[in-house]
Amino acid sequence: MFDLTGKNALITGASGGIGGAIAKALYDAGATVALSGTRVEPLEALAAELGERAHVLPCNLSDKESVEALPKQAAEAMGSVDILVNNAGITRDNLFMRMSDDEWDSVLNVNLTSTFRLCKGVLRGMMKARWGRIVNISSIVGATGNPGQGNYAASKAGMVGMSKSLAYEVATRGITVNCVAPGFIATAMTEKLTDDQKDKINAQIPAARMGTPEEIAAAVLYLSSQEAGYTTGTTLHVNGGMAML
């Protein structure tokens, strides 16, 4: 099941914990992958670990021109982009009353606007191929909200509405657009938390633990597969039961 042989996937934020796991899962299922991110070294290391079907395409998602060039670079490197995983994201947390325009703009720009541009950039090829899979990595926070993350939550909720709208438009062309909304996942981002903070978080999760990047990757693999062709416009919540939506 879930054989991606012959499919070409572009993954943003591949230098991060979740993005790396997604790239690995798609690669292991047979896909050729283009690894995008800001930091070249971890991308090169991941590509070397994966093998010859992995390409490295550094990109600064806060730069409009770089973002618009990325789908073309990926298509040149791999021949096409059949699967797009918008995983890259940033946080600039602050209390709402203290949040600056810059904190708001930068998070919306990288998390939501770049996702819009990348989706737009891969659609032409997918429409012609009559096949495509777009998976946008949202967040539990987009559905539940979180103090200090007004900008981040807005960007992640925005992704869901955008994905549903796009899913409507391209469904007849064999293209699906879905979101995966992770809860708390153990990555470098959560390692900074103290044990006390982690205990408090785990107490709110029915599964009583954080998720793993591989558990997010498995959801992405499903939504990228041929088998998921009738699943579109949905959000798959992977959060250990923390929010049952």
Next chain:
Amino acid sequence: MSDIADRVKKIVVEHLDVEEDKVTETASFIDDLGADSLDTVELVMAFEEEFGIEIPDDAAETIQTFGDAVKFITEAS
């Protein structure tokens, strides 16, 4: 009929799966030839590739009929 018109007609016939004689000068892609809005976007993409031209979004919106398409492409190429 000009070479451009022939090539445009071929794309329209293939893409919208319609009879060639239905593709008249005033035939509207949406009202007469059964296209949906996404079909019109795809037609414009196909025209761009066939004729090696760029059709900006605001111009694409004005291309409603077969005749509009031929006229625009003739002027652009």
